[in-house]
Amino acid sequence: MSYDYLFKYIIIGDTGVGKSCLLLQFTDKRFQPVHDLTIGVEFGARMVTIDGRPLKLQIWDTSWGMILSTVMLMLICFPVLLKPASSLKSITRSYYRGAAGALLVYDITRRETFNHLTSWLEDAQQHANPNMTIMLVGNKSDLAHRRAVSKEEGEQFAKENGLLFLEASARTAQNVEEAFTKTAAKILQKIQEGVFDVSNESSGIKVGYGRPQGQPGARDGAVAQRGGCCS
Template structure:
């Protein structure tokens, strides 16, 4: 109880807004529920507009409050949700690995994201529902190739079985923290325009060209 009380009273060092985007019914809400509350509901309903949950974790001895926004995937809400990209420092592009169309639509979602969000945003591609591997219609190598081409993190998850959910969120939040830390360091060491501008080039994320991993494995690295 003392540790819980200590965490409750802990000063928050950073608040990071992360958006979940992708087609309807790919499992965005279930990923959020599993990460924030360690819950999964078989009776989940479609998200209307935008919802969000928060969770505080510690990275490099800093208290990070993750504010995760769950955006509705239905077309009729696209105009509403586009405004919520503003201020996001991270994004998870989610597709259902048993629905090829949801993966094919990722390019469109990525274009929309890059059109509304800051260019330094950290982006992760998520192939959800890895527990349904026998129904897989999106090969892991296809997703890896796309992630490498677009410089994205990539991970396959199962919200139902809690596979890689924590790892995926921790990975993206840790990378956001690294980007912010570098920005602070550069600002402290070099306040001239060129020094600040060099940070805006961002960090290139690539996926190693190796044999496809099982659906429950995670693949991500930095070049």
């Protein structure tokens, strides 16, 4: 399926905030109620149309437990060659590198996941492209009766840090589509403003191919996904 651009996304946030559920809801339009921890890498891709332009969103959700396990395995196999700090830093950089967009997710029913946002944001700013677009997502809005973080607090954090913001529910699909497509619209705007050098794939943007001039936008649809539910 042809497209104008491919955008690489990453999803970051504490364990159990529903990162994998957001990915599954967006790519497959379904909710998986079994909350197994993500093991390894979950990957999803989907075509969307923004301002009449077909875009492919390539989305990565990696378990940080898997990252730590990988470092430990490397240390066991190559104890002389590797140091824990440098190994973890290298793998972390590879996850953030080349991402044009990110969803930074917290759980509105768990205050600690909101309190940890500053740490996640610092990691992103340290390792990612400085022009990466970040959408702050307060997930599990369907559990508003158990709310521990107000919407106003989320809005304020986003405003102070130059982030986009939405509350969403992976269970009901409320604002899940918008979280991904509004991020894509912002990235597309940056391309049009010359912020990104699209010839450099380290920006997390790849120019599409195989789409004849004048061809109408591609139909939205799920392409692929795998893995468990909530990481």
